[in-house]
Amino acid sequence: MAKIPVVLTGQALQSLRDSGYSLAAAIGEVIDNSLEAGANNILVRMDEAPPAGRSKKSHVHRIVFSDDGTGMDTHTLHHYLQIGYSTRYMRTDTIGKYGVGAKLAALNFGKRIEVWSRTDANEPWQHVYFDLDEAITDEQNGNGSTIGVDDPDVKPVPNDFGDVLPKGTGTLVIWSKVDRLEEGRRAKDFNSLRLEAEKEISRIFRVFLNDGRNIEINGKNLLAHDPLFMMRDTWAEQQLRDYYHTGEGPQLGLKISESDFEAELIAREPIKIGNHTAYLTVTLYPRAATRKRGLGGDDLAKKLRIPENEGCISFMRMDREISYTNVPMIFGRRVDDPDRFIGIEVSFTPELDSYFGVRNVKRGFEPHDELRDKLRIALKRHVKTARDRLEERWGEVARERKDHAGEHREITQAAAEAARTLPTPQAKTDIEPQQAFEVLALDVLGADADDQAKANYTAQVQELPFVIESVNFPGKQFMDVQHVGGKVIIRLNTRHRFYREMWEPLSGIAHANAASVSPEQAIKTSRRAIEALTLLLIAYGRAEAMHEDPHEQYEQLRDYWGMFLDSLLGKVKDVL
Incomplete structure (x- = not known):
């Protein structure tokens, strides 16, 4: 029996169309070749066609690539469409090395590839092409052995591409018979498809864009997108x-x-x-x-x-x-x-x-x-x-933040209304109220705040029976309480683990847009809050135990605390 081909070329190439490229990844394969050819300007144009026949959807029917690189000589151009051929095959100093990417990328979306290239601005454009439909027809007619790429010929570039054709040396690549980019398949419409390609390409080639190479998609010059946010002018x-x-x-x-x-x-x-x-x-x-x-x-x-x-x-x-x-x-x-x-x-x-x-x-x-x-x-x-x-x-x-209604403003205002029926405070202190609130303003706003900001803050809080602020102070103390003229000033220590691991994450979720909080984040934070609240009570109990007679010393404190907490919880709700 005679030998048979290891590969049925047409059918194999038809199968390789399902290589799984995204549009941006496919476009990137051609851009790689342009960069390797030393191109400073790379243009990509996606051409949209209106609905045809029974279809009610528009689609991209052609993608055009142009660069002003060194171009390809006759030998390289002839082999450009050959899968596995690369002038950089298996090298370790270039972007590509397998000679596969650009060809498979093209077939992933279209059935016909045409290339014009020249290495001398005074020479005519040389042309090669490959058409998958023609190859499959030849194979079905028993002419599979003739499937291949003909020698480059001199062929004028169609007028449709005059606006993207390089003036000097360079290369023009055209994917046509594109049949996998209809509206709703890769994106909801042509504009969404273009924007997605722009987004991906601007990130993939960010270093080249940042260093001055120009990549343009449908007339728009891309800015680098750096996911590290280290580059400038992005x-x-x-x-x-x-x-x-x-x-x-x-x-x-x-x-x-x-x-x-x-x-x-x-x-x-x-x-x-x-x-x-x-x-x-x-x-x-x-x-x-x-x-x-x-x-x-x-x-x-x-x-x-x-x-x-x-x-x-x-x-x-x-x-x-x-x-x-x-x-x-x-x-x-x-x-x-x-x-x-x-x-x-x-x-x-x-x-x-x-x-x-x-x-x-x-x-x-x-x-x-x-x-x-x-x-x-x-x-x-x-x-x-x-x-x-x-x-x-x-x-x-x-x-x-300088609005400084305060982190706890909504609750303290509501508590102020609810506290009108609570017993009158009995604490006595020698601290001058005005001085105490000025020091608090300094703690909250910082030393660089202007006098007007401090005065505004003091005016806002000094009429409240309770003031709670989250501030940074040294030590293991979670909160500091001052009693000033019948008012209570409470400072929460933002350095404390309880604040960092329970209070702040809960506050963040409470003030966030619901759509921005994942169920996993909410559950994780809630679990940590339960842990922290339980440990808060354990720590309080242990702190009482440091006194010789905690019952005598703290019983009245616990009674008042429980009574006030019950009253305030009953009156203050849904204020955040």
């Missing part, structure tokens, strides 16, 4: 500038300058693997982005692409992102909502491809073996540091 910085200069930002009452647009570097740690090194970078998002607790899912957060960052790691190979994904259990714990404010990047060179599971297409990627273990250990440490800093920052913001 998409996120533009959104922050709009928010704080002309948007809703000033209403928050935060002191935000452009220096607050840059992230806080938590760690940049080398991860040694054999003779090579990967680098782990962890950042806490800037104050302008973290703002205050409970805003991780609002309109600004969505514009900054913060919710989608939750638990994600950006893996960078040769300054090109090849994956932005969650890696199961890499934090050593489950991912929580506040993790969306932590930027994580792992950068490496191709020598470490085997440790990162790099494949012939830049997808389905996950570190393993020794590398995974080292990353987990480092991330467990650095992510905890970032979370602690975030909690501290949110606590500072809660205390620094």
